Amino acid sequence: MSPALMAATDLVGRLGPSEQEHLLWARELQAMSLTFHIPLVCFGISFPAIVLFMEGLYLRTGDETYRALAKRWSKVMLLLFAVGVVTGTILSFEFGLLWPNFMATFGDVFGLAFGIEGFAFFIEAIFIAIYVYGWDRVPRKIHLSLGVPIVITGVIGSLSVLTVNGWMNDPGGFDIVNGEITNIRPWEALFNGFFWHELAHMYFAGYMVTGFIVGGVYAFAYLKGDRSRYVRAGMIVPLTVACLASPVQVIIGDWAGREVTKAQPIKLATFEGLGQTQKDAPFHLLGWYDKSTGEVKDAIKIPYLLSILAYHDPTHVVQGLDSVPEADRPGPINTVRFAFQAMIMIGSGLMLFGLFYAFVWYRKGRLPTTKWFYRVAVIAGPLSVVALIAGWVTTEVGRQPWIVYEVMRVDGAVTNAGGLQIAFFVALAIYLSLAAAVLWLLRRLAARPPQVETPGTVA
Amino acid sequence: MAEIMLGLALLALTAYAVLAGADLGAGFWDLTAGGDQRGGRVRGLIQRSMSPVWEANHVWLIFLLVVLWTAFPIFFGSIMSTLYVPLFLAAFGIILRGTAFALRGQAATIREARGFGAVFALSSVLVPFCFGAAIGGIVSGRVPVCNALGDPYDYWLNPTSILIGVLAVVTGTYLSATYLGGDAQRAGLPDLVEAFRRRALSGAIAVGVISLGGLAVLHSDARSLYDGLTSGGGLVFVAISGGLGLTTLGLIVSRHFIVARWSAAAAVASIVVGWGVAQSPYLLPGELTLDDAAAPHATLVALTIAIGVGLCFLVPSLALLYRFVLTGRLDQEFEPLDQRFRPLTADDHPPEAGA
Incomplete structure (x- = not known):
């Protein structure tokens, strides 16, 4: 059942209506x-x-x-x-x-x-x-x-x-x-x-997080001068896994983004803070979405990028937040925007890191010699965790106010319990x-x- | 179909009670083992016996939750929202117990082991009490079909809840002492065999006394359950359970721990089944029957298929695990918990600790 065929509902749960003043805490x-x-x-x-x-x-x-x-x-x-x-x-x-x-x-x-x-x-x-x-x-x-x-x-x-x-x-x-x-x-x-792209996206995230964290531990020892076989092997195996996964993850992320465009256009509009439905939709890096005007302020504007990300077509029309009533839009739009941007920026950086590693290995048959490579390897683990959490914030907060998309709202699903x-x-x-x-x-x-x-x- | 699902839920509950319940009971013995030196041997055996199995034992709880929310969603929603206080407490206890136990296995000093051990042991007592109290709220007919209505305390701080909570704790201690006695026998540690024999006997007697006294509580506070347990099918299972309990007592006295573990577990299983029979046809007494609570046919069929296929993989895996465990294949060398840290006890503050 595609959401397009099904009008948004306000389903009342089988336990009756929910009254919870502390929904946010839940x-x-x-x-x-x-x-x-x-x-x-x-x-x-x-x-x-x-x-x-x-x-x-x-x-x-x-x-x-x-x-x-x-x-x-x-x-x-x-x-x-x-x-x-x-x-x-x-x-x-x-x-x-x-x-x-x-x-x-x-x-x-x-x-x-x-x-x-x-x-x-x-x-x-x-x-x-x-x-x-x-x-x-x-x-x-x-x-x-x-x-x-x-x-x-x-x-x-x-x-x-x-x-x-x-x-x-x-x-x-x-x-x-x-x-x-x-x-x-x-x-x-x-x-x-949503089964296949979520699965692929999370799997590659799993290999990146584990690979970068475990590899990073040994990269730290390597940086401090321990060049034993133990440290080298402990670094190379997980780091290679993560570096191979990183470029592929960017491609999967693009696929996931287009699936979201099809099934959840409002979530996609939230990623950008796109107030009005428009063609030639731009993408705003950083900045702040202003609810009163429906515009993003103080941002670096990249023309056409949102249309390209969503449809692989720079002039395609992208559905804006104004296409649904305010009650059907996610509340914290900027949270989603920043989470989304953190994810894609870290993801792109890790892709470049992985490509650099693969390039040196392929051309010279050895590890990179620059200390900066190992310094980045150490922080790549924590960064990949940030990207992981940011990605989940993007999709989960972006789903609001629905717990079941366009069927049941979170405020109708919550417990009446106190405390x-x-x-x-x-x-x-x-x-x-x-x-x-x-x-x-x-x-x-x-x-x-x-x-x-x-x-x-x-x- | 609904009956099959109820059977699976009772199976999962029984398995959780006799396996994880015993692990929780071991926490009680860990708590009461005494100082580092005096309790070192008891704690060492507990650590060694539980390590390979506690995670698998715990998963029965997740299995139970899944069966309940898929097959009886209204029942699940009602109990989880109404009984939120004990169930939140149990959930927090579960996190603390599991991680503290796992972390104690990696501790490097007696001071760390003591800290993690205390958390592990205290939460091991909290968890079964809260689950028992929640069950008490259900069986005494205090949970309606609703989203968290009414006073949140009477649901679980009532005579029946306290009775079943205490009984859950004590039953776990009795089961675990019986199992640990068997493990000590296999490991050739006669002093620990005797230590756990004493504990198993006192646990068994406590269970018996509390159960008999508890009938009076049920008579006044949970009359329909009392009637169910003292007549018809319910009475049969109660009698079986009592008989098995006495058999276990005899087996422990004569140091036949290997057989005693089976009869002890069977006694618990039989009381769980007896409860199901006594409360039939209700899931929530007077409020919600099994058939009213059951999910539609298509869901029950799908879940039965999934569980059937799952069991085909699970049963051989479990058999392998318990064969390895019960034949001592995974046994680590026995080491009293305080002995492990001998070289470090002179200095409980190693240089890297503060970094």
């Missing part, structure tokens, strides 16, 4: 929980494959350096998975605790995807434990094969969650008759129109101490010499 709590969870998802998507690649190098060459790296990384993987398990559980709770009317009304439409996710996650948890605790306890080649299910289930699990997000943006698989959801077709909801501010600040305190403790312990783990990864000890 949204902030959900956003914060996702912000802490999503970088861990990146590791879940891509880290197992990188660890297995490293172990494969060890099996092929017999070089203990690779083994030490793979084993060390697998412990990090387990720790991050554990944190991901619990932060992911909180998300499941929050769906019900914060948006009970959404769950009560649509749980039976999109729930199937979570059913698949549950199993994938389950099997991932099982094999990650067997893999990490199985070092030196099961034969070498069997050990590698025990890691394969982690890679597969990591893909299937996150895919299922993404498909639900795709469904919220491009809802289908049900009919609305007299304000009631009927004729539910769960498989149709599962394979919605949301308290929950927010308790959660904030927990998440901050959690992040501090995890980072501190990862530092501690990294400080141990590689020699402790000898056979027989799994700390």
Whole structure:
């Protein structure tokens, strides 16, 4: 069901109307929980494959350096998975605790995807434990094969969650008759129109975030003068993965942008702050969208760019915010604009970085020698996380005011429960101490010499 | 179809209770193990036994949530919004428990291990109490079909809720002591076998006493559940559970921990099923029946297919994990928790700590 065919509705949920004066706190709590969870998802998507690649190098060459790296990384993987398990559980709770009317009304439409996710996650948890605790306890080649299910289930699990997000943006698989959801077709909801590009975009983001962060840790040691095989291998493998993914990600991002143009023209207009529908639509870098005039002020104007981004045609008409009533537009337009611009700027920068690395490697067959390359490599990890979060802010805040695009509003989905501010600040305190403790312990783990990864000890 | 889904939900709840519930119970023993030196051995065994399995055990909860919101969305929306206080507390407890436990495994000094251990242990008590209290609110008929109506405290701070909350905590401790006793036996640690035998016995007796006394609470506060549990099918399962509980007690006394874990788990499973039977046909007593709450047929069919296919992969994977675990294939060397840090205990402030 394409939104064009379906008039925007104001569906009242099955639990009746929602009255919540603190809607913003519910949204902030959900956003914060996702912000802490999503970088861990990146590791879940891509880290197992990188660890297995490293172990494969060890099996092929017999070089203990690779083994030490793979084993060390697998412990990090387990720790991050554990944190991901619990932060992911909180998300499941929050769906019900914060948006009970959404769950009560649509749980039976999109729930199937979570059913698949549950199993994938389950099997991932099982094999990650067997893999990490199985070092030196099961034969070498069997050990590698025990890691394969982690890679597969990591893909299937996150895919299922993404498909639900795709469904919220491009809802289908049900009919609305007299304000009631009927004729539910769960498989149709599962394979919605946003499924493929969201999947590809998040996958490459996963490889970029993990690759740049892990590679960056060793690039830091390299910069400080440690040129051991351990540091070189620990840097080159993840960094290469991330550098290869970066240029491709820009192409996928372009594809995603055009899909948004087709299905959610108002979201696209929000990316730019395009007040009026117009042809030859420009793009404004930085600046400030002024709600009263519907114009972007104090910005660097790049003519035709929005038409090019949206339609690959500099003169194409682009739908503006004025094409829908104000109540149907996202509130914080500038938040979306800045998030979008942060994402594309960082993404473009990382693409250039990746291309430079590939160029030097291809022409000279060695690593770049300039110190600046390694300095950028160190900050590329944090930058890629910023781009990741900015990307999610772009799509999620850009979807507002809808929880189910043009079907149900967030203010009709929210809980009537009180105390949301308290929950927010308790959660904030927990998440901050959690992040501090995890980072501190990862530092501690990294400080141990590689020699402790000898056979027989799994700390 | 709706009955199949309810069966799966009860299966997931049972699995969570007997597996993750035992991990949470282990937190209680960790909390009460005593000082660093005295409790080092108990904590070492807990760390060693739980490490490979606690994540997989925890996932049953996610499975339960997914089945509930997909197959019974109105029920899910009503309980999550009404019981938001205990469920928020449980959610926060889950984050704290899981990460503190994982981080303790990586701790480098006894001081760190102590800090993470305290968080792990305290939240391990909080989580089952909150879940039990939430269930108490449901079974005593206090949750209507609604979006968070009314007083948020009576729903979970009532006699039935407190009874079931305490029972959930105590049952977890009894299960975990039984499992840990078995692990200690396999690892050849006779002092720990005895330590957990004592704990299992006291836990078993506490469960029995609280359950019997609890009947009086149910009689006055949750009459329909009381009637369901003391007649017909409900009574049969209660009797089975009681019989299995006594059997377990005998097995623990005679140190047959390996069999005792199965009978202890079966006793819990049978009381969960008994609850389902006693409350039938209602999901929310007096408010919402199973059939009224169930999702449309197409969803139930799709979910059944997904779960059927999923189980084909899950069951062999779980079998592999527990075979590895129960045959000691993944066993790490046993090490009392305080011993691990021996070289560092002289100085609990290593140079990099403040950086």
